[in-house]
Amino acid sequence: MVVVSSVRASLDAKNFYLRTKGEMEDAVAGLGFPSLDILQPSLLLGPRKESRPMELLGRLVAPMLNPFLTGSREALRAIPAETVARGMIGAARRGGRGIYRYTYSAILQLAELRPHQPMPAQAAKKTPA
Secondary structure, eight states: OEEEOOTTOOTTOSSHHHHHHHHHHHHHHTTOOSEEEEEOOSSEESOOSSOOHHHHHHHHHHHHHGGGOOGGGGGGOOEEHHHHHHHHHHHHHHOOSEEEEEOHHHHHHHHHOOTTOOOOTTTOEEEOO
């Protein structure tokens, strides 16, 4: 199973959106899939049918901020929705058993995976079931 959540998703988050994403992750993990890949992107870049003014502003500013988000803040980089979609395909191709969470750099690596190509070990973050 491959799902998209959000960076900083957590059952303990004070933010409703992040707490809801954390609840979703917990619920899906509880279903017992032998393989669960959770992609946790930050702001998604690309066209949308809906219009959200603050999100639009974020999508315009985020690409300029991305280079400054390094180290522990790299996971907060905005990422094209198309890259996340390709990352989902890469996660399915990887086929690892267990629960794995991926943020920005690991999603980029997943997006480049080809059939039967192993994922670099340091990119996948296995989490307890």
